[in-house]
Amino acid sequence: MTELLSVRGLRVDFVTDGGVAQVLDGINVDVAAGEVVGLVGESGCGKTTLARAILGVLPAGAARVRGGEVRFKGDDLLRQDPAVVNARVRGRAITFIPQDPSTSFSPVFPVKTQIMDLMKWKSPRAADGGPGWPLRRYPRERYRADREAVLETLRAVQIPEPARALRRLPHEFSGGQRQRLMIAMALLPQPALIIADEPTTSLDVTIQAQILRLLRELVKARGVSVLFTTHDLGTAHEICDRVVVMYAGQEMEAAPAEAFFARPAHPYTRRLLASVLGPGGELRDIPGDVPSLVGPPPGCRFHPRCDEATAECRRDRPARRTLAPGHDVRCYHPVEGPIGS
Amino acid sequence: MSAAWFVLRRLARDRSALLGLILIGALVLAALLAPVLATHPDDVFELHPAERLQAPSRDHWLGTDRMGADVYSRLLFGARITILIGVIAVGASLLVGVPVGLVAGHFHGWFSDLLMRVSDIFLAVPQVVLAIAIAQTLGPSLPNVILALSATYWPWFARVVYAETRVLQKEIFVESTVALGASPWRLTALHVLPNIASSIIVRASIGMGFTILTAAALGFLGLGPPPPTPEWGRTIAESREFLPDAWWYATAPGLAIFLTVMGFNLLGDGLRDVLDPRLRRSHTARDD
Numbered sequence: 001m002t003e004l005l006s007v008r009g010l011r012v013d014f015v016t017d018g019g020v021a022q023v024l025d026g027i028n029v030d031v032a033a034g035e036v037v038g039l040v041g042e043s044g045c046g047k048t049t050l051a052r053a054i055l056g057v058l059p060a061g062a063a064r065v066r067g068g069e070v071r072f073k074g075d076d077l078l079r080q081d082p083a084v085v086n087a088r089v090r091g092r093a094i095t096f097i098p099q100d101p102s103t104s105f106s107p108v109f110p111v112k113t114q115i116m117d118l119m120k121w122k123s124p125r126a127a128d129g130g131p132g133w134p135l136r137r138y139p140r141e142r143y144r145a146d147r148e149a150v151l152e153t154l155r156a157v158q159i160p161e162p163a164r165a166l167r168r169l170p171h172e173f174s175g176g177q178r179q180r181l182m183i184a185m186a187l188l189p190q191p192a193l194i195i196a197d198e199p200t201t202s203l204d205v206t207i208q209a210q211i212l213r214l215l216r217e218l219v220k221a222r223g224v225s226v227l228f229t230t231h232d233l234g235t236a237h238e239i240c241d242r243v244v245v246m247y248a249g250q251e252m253e254a255a256p257a258e259a260f261f262a263r264p265a266h267p268y269t270r271r272l273l274a275s276v277l278g279p280g281g282e283l284r285d286i287p288g289d290v291p292s293l294v295g296p297p298p299g300c301r302f303h304p305r306c307d308e309a310t311a312e313c314r315r316d317r318p319a320r321r322t323l324a325p326g327h328d329v330r331c332y333h334p335v336e337g338p339i340g341s
Numbered sequence: 342m343s344a345a346w347f348v349l350r351r352l353a354r355d356r357s358a359l360l361g362l363i364l365i366g367a368l369v370l371a372a373l374l375a376p377v378l379a380t381h382p383d384d385v386f387e388l389h390p391a392e393r394l395q396a397p398s399r400d401h402w403l404g405t406d407r408m409g410a411d412v413y414s415r416l417l418f419g420a421r422i423t424i425l426i427g428v429i430a431v432g433a434s435l436l437v438g439v440p441v442g443l444v445a446g447h448f449h450g451w452f453s454d455l456l457m458r459v460s461d462i463f464l465a466v467p468q469v470v471l472a473i474a475i476a477q478t479l480g481p482s483l484p485n486v487i488l489a490l491s492a493t494y495w496p497w498f499a500r501v502v503y504a505e506t507r508v509l510q511k512e513i514f515v516e517s518t519v520a521l522g523a524s525p526w527r528l529t530a531l532h533v534l535p536n537i538a539s540s541i542i543v544r545a546s547i548g549m550g551f552t553i554l555t556a557a558a559l560g561f562l563g564l565g566p567p568p569p570t571p572e573w574g575r576t577i578a579e580s581r582e583f584l585p586d587a588w589w590y591a592t593a594p595g596l597a598i599f600l601t602v603m604g605f606n607l608l609g610d611g612l613r614d615v616l617d618p619r620l621r622r623s624h625t626a627r628d629d
Binding site: 056057083086090098100103107109 | 449512513514516517520521522532535536538
């Protein structure tokens, strides 16, 4: 399968008051064309940092990219001219759905102003990519075409009466509708990849399911790839073709969704799946705490909490081991068989 | 329908804001139409020693002062000075304070810290004391009063704008605008300023009242424009030696100051509610 996005050995440090936190430690993630990949992990494991590193919008000053590459359609985004990335890739070939739709719109402008401002620079019909001189004209022909595309996309994300909805202010929409608008805005530049950073976390469970189904339908119909970060395994199960598990800045296991839920191989993955409240109603957590990223444990970062840990786990980070096609695990002692065995 | 008309209509629905609006409207009318409304328009600069300190009567509605001038007429002309001081001082404070706050809020670094520490120094000294010191040093005159008030009021704007700008920096729509390559100028003018405009307007309205009060205090202390300018604070100072017999002499300008300051404060509070974007509704939703 041809990879659209290929993150290789990405390391990102954050300079904090307490020292240098190694937030991403040699992460590998692949996203193939048309594939929905779930990036699963607990809070603070580096999901958002990875999403931002791919987009090239890590917080200036605090974050340092220490190594690795982010290959998108063959080009390493980290080593390209930022102006070119901005003009061609960010907001055009790769778009973003944020976590919280309520702070993603400016409260003082109607939705139309904000969507059309995006289209002015990032429409597939626009010649160049970034906001320029504020007074530059929006060519009338292109405005009409873009407006049609906006209305059509709003209909696709099931916003009722799109023409009237455009004239409303953001706070007149419900949370679910605002997230639909965000999805529309992510689709409008006709990207090859959408990075969705926990887009349903702030929504009701019932709305979550609706939005997830809608998002999956839309991207599958358009052949858009999605990198979907979430801490919720149910969400990942609902939407993803493939799942990558992260723990404390390292990727632990990558597997097709079916294999991931049926035959997880990494002890952490098994623990994580076991900690989901099952029909039995028994709640099991993982003993121990997520390690500090300032001076993390050497070797595999999960070893202090792992039942299978041996001396080599404490010494060296396990290499990538392929169990089945598309099913990779980074563990010296992968477990076989279905969960609960 | 314009936004200004919409704001006015909303203000009129709030009783205290409406009162503020009426008070300020009356002040502006008095200042504009002073020559028409005054019963003795020439009295502002002329002496009539024979008629000094007369109680309110049909001829002199609010009595006369120690020079025999009509208190009511001088009050109307005083409104002009009051508005002049308020508008110019607040305007100048806006012109200095807003850019300082925007720059300090947008950029992180020693220059931002320097700007905010300078404004902290101004805020550490009570405004009246600092204004007295400046006005005293420069000498009593109208421009100097305005200068003293502007020099001491701008840090309030800088603080408000700084705080709001900092909050906005963390909003996703600001972050994404930066990520998409917008220049600081574009971000500030098209995205940050519209979001903080309501705070600035509210602060400016309340600042008008505050500045007018301080201006009256300076006038009272003899640091305002020199006589025979009909400045309200100075008029109260002049009246002291004739109290309590000539009660009308101090009461009229005192009430005028009180009502003006209250008017601006009520208006500011009302604007705070009306300008909250979450209370705003789009025109279509209302018209249909």
